[in-house]
Each structure stands twice: as structure tokens, then as C-alpha cells.
Amino acid sequence: MKTIVKSLLAPRKYFMQGNIACAEGALAAGCRYYAGYPITPSSEIMEHMSIRLPEVGGVFMQMEDEIASICSMIGASWAGAKVMTATSGPGFSLMLEGIGYAVMTETPCVIVDVQRAGPATGQATKPAQGDVMQARWGAHGDHRIIALSPWSVQEMYDLTIKAFNFSEKYRVPTILLADEVVAHLKESFVVKPEIEIYNRDKTLTETPFGTQEEDGVPPMPCFGQGAQLLVTGSTHNEYGIRKVADPDVQERLVTRLCKKIDNHKKDICLTERYFTDNAEYLFVAYGISARSSYAVVSELRESQINAGLLRYITIWPFDEETLKECALEAKVIFVPEMNQGQLVLEIMRILPHQKVIPIPKTRGEAIYPSDIIKVFRKYHE
């Protein structure tokens, strides 16, 4: 249920690190359980939660590893709490099995992945955007998740709140796909007096795993409330009873798990456009790469070049319609990413007849405006 609450922090301007803003956003959204295992460059989130959760009546748990962390928070979510964990690439890989379990059991939870240079342990203190496809497809089986990509300290706060709201509303694991730069960036951001939050529907029901509609989200009573709850990662009917050989139940469940997201893209998909009307050169970017792209677009506009930026705030599910609209008049579409080309694959699939140019960078550094300009010059007569 949607409700307006007062912010936890006094409303004013703050100067904060992205990770701390993320933790404060979680607390403001109502997060009262955190289970985690520290890992650079996400550790400040955990450290801050360990100090702040007891202050607001919440519970903080340092677990023995990331598998235990995600399982612990799934349990806490079923006990009725709003829950979060934060990690980086290596830990995120370990959490994927649990994320799949949360998808199947429709357990609201927020996972922050502060991306660092990989694969494997890679460069722990250096930034990357290498987990874009892992966030989408990492858990096995056909499924949907929601992933949001912040580009500022302000959004480390705002999008963490949004992640909780989506997670509660759609009963789906929601991933805040940050990167090392945004996480460690310090800049000013504003806390408003009130925020909008969404609390899950805890109505007692006999069918917490099914709805009449094929894209519905059932209420989620929690343990101790009196519902006879069966929670299982195996295929189950609307009552939660295991049906591991029934093709109809399997089809109905998987279809609903996907359609409850797909059919609500208008609500979930957030994008921002800068000068995209009639843009001849369209930049499509997310996270910190979008900040550099924005600097480039502003510079090009000053030299009368018709450039625009489409920024993806929600990466998954992917908003196809907005991309098609913005690309209508584009001669070239550039996609700067701190990986060897991940989201660009989606863009090439959606715009098969247009010139889509990846701008990859995997040097353990952010993409700077000069990296983007260099590639742009090759395509601008």
C-alpha cells in the first residue's frame, strides 16, 4: 500500500558518499533488517547499517558469507521485515541462487551490487559496469527481476527507496546496480521532508502464491500472522503446495512471475531524456557513464551539433518503446559502457536497422567525456 512518511534524516542539503546515502535511503524506505558480508567497494553500506539499524529498532547481521546473507534476508522478509544486503561482483555471483529462490517464492528484497572491475576478484577498488547481464540473467530458470542504475549520490538515496517500493509492490528481488564511482563519489544531495513508500499487502489469504489475473501480485502474509504458509523454491500452486510434475501449474506460475513485471513496465521503467527530440546523434547510457555522456552532449549542443542523451534509470525490465521513440531520427547511436558491450546488445536487437556503436571501456577506470568524444569524432562529418 502506498503511503507518505516523514524522512528519517532531517530535511536539508547533505554532502555524503553514495554508499552512505544508499544506506540512509534504505532506512527511510523502512528497511529494518540487513544481512551481509563486507566487500569493497560496497562495505560502507554495511558499516553504516551496522551503526544505524539498532538506532531505529532494526536488526543487523554480519553473516559468514554472501550465500548465508541472502538466505537470511529472505527468511527475515517472510517474517515481515523490509530487507536489504549489499555486495560487489564476487559476492553477487554467490547470491544468485538465493535471488532465484526469492524470485520463485516472490520474496521482496533489495540487493545492492556495487560493480567493480572483474571477472573474479579483478580490481577490488576500481569501477566497472560488468554485471548488467548477470543481474538480468544470472539466476537460473526463466524469470524477471528489476534493476535500477543510479548516476548520482542523490539517486543512491532516491533509487534505493524506489527499489524497496518496487520490491514490495511486485514481490520481486530488486537490484540497485551501482558502480564504484557513484558509490564512493561525494557530492551534495537533498533530503525532502516527506517520501512516498510502498508497504506490501499482508492480507491473510489462503492463496499467497496465485491470483485470478495472469499478471497479478498476491498478498503476502508473513510467518506468525496465522496463515498456513508453505514457502518453497519448487514449483507450487496458489496455495504453496509443491507440484513438481504438473505442466499447467508450472506454466501458470512462470507466466505470472514474468507477466507481473512485463505488463507493468509503464510503472517500473524509468528513463530521462536530454535533448532527444530530433537528435541526430543519440547517446544511450546509464549509471556514471551517463554523467560523462551528459557532459559530452552539453558540449556538442554548444557547438550546434544535434546530440541527445537517453538515460536508463531502470535497466531491467528494458524500456523498448522509449528507445524507439528517441532513435527515430538518429543517424548514429552511441552506447558508452564500462564493459565490453552488454546493454548495447539489447539496443542492437531493438534497432536492427540503425547504426549502433558501442563505446566499451574495461580499464578499471570510469568512461571519461574524452573517451566518448574520441569515438564520436570518427562518426561525425
Added chain:
Amino acid sequence: MTKIKLTGYGGQGIILAGEILAYAAMLDGKESSAIGEYGSAARGGLTTSQVIINDEFIASPFVEAADILIALSQEGYDKYYSQVKSTGLILYESSMIIPKDFPRQYAIPAVNVALSELRSTVVGNMIMLGAFAWITKIVSKRSLISAVKDNVSSKFTEVNIKGIEIGYEKFQEIFKG
């Protein structure tokens, strides 16, 4: 928009200085950002802070061509002096750095002054910030001092504030020369 790079080795307080500077700019009513870069070791190794101060939203928080470089180590100076705009300014720690040719640069004996006047080995960073504030007027001394009060543990507030004040007062002759 002013783009500033602070550089030195781990332990000199480069990251803190960048944050104090950006925070002070916020107190002055501006938009500001700070990015700290450091290796995985706690002390030693090249450390850099990128600070941008602007009147409106900062698009890219990265400092590629800097308007101002504040260098506290030779390694940092060597790496970044060529990336400073030719119209820019360099402040460098004179006891640590042999400078190269650059149109507008000043040698600041921040570390020696910290030792002789404050008996501290670690407030060279604040002395540099004080000197920076005096010559550039980009941030006010008052905001720098408030930034220290808000961000440095109370045990070290006093010595850091003294560092800023000394840096602000002491090198005015050097800048005039």
C-alpha cells in the same frame, strides 16, 4: 566551473582535503563533487582527489584537464602537471617536489611549516587548502573551517583549523612575488 586535482601519497590526507574543499564549496552555496582515488594499501602509493566546484549541476565529476593542481608528492606532480590547463595554477609542496616548467606555479613549504609551527606531520594538507583559499578565492576561509568542524573528529579539529589559518596568512608574500 573549476576543476581541481589534489595529489600526494597515501597518509598525507589528500582524500580528506578534497572532501573538505568540496564540502566548503557546498557551504558557500555552490554545487561540488569529490572523487577519491587510492590503491589498496592503507599508507603510501599514489593518492588523488578530483574536485569540481560549479554554480549548477555537475555533469561529469571527473577532472581531465585541471584548472588547479595541488601536489604533495613528486609522483603525483609528475603524473598530473602536464594535464593542467596552460592558463591554470599549480601549488606544490616545496620540500618534496622538484618542479618542471609551468607558467604559473608556487612552491609552498606546507610540510615544514606544519612541523615547525604546529609540530604536526599530517596537516600539510590543510595548510595547502588555506593557501589555496587565499590565492584563488574559490572557497571562503570561513567555510573551510566549518567544513573541518563538520568532518574531522573533535580530537583533531583544532590543529586542522590552525593549519588552514596559517596557510591562509603565511604565503601571501610568495603569491605577490
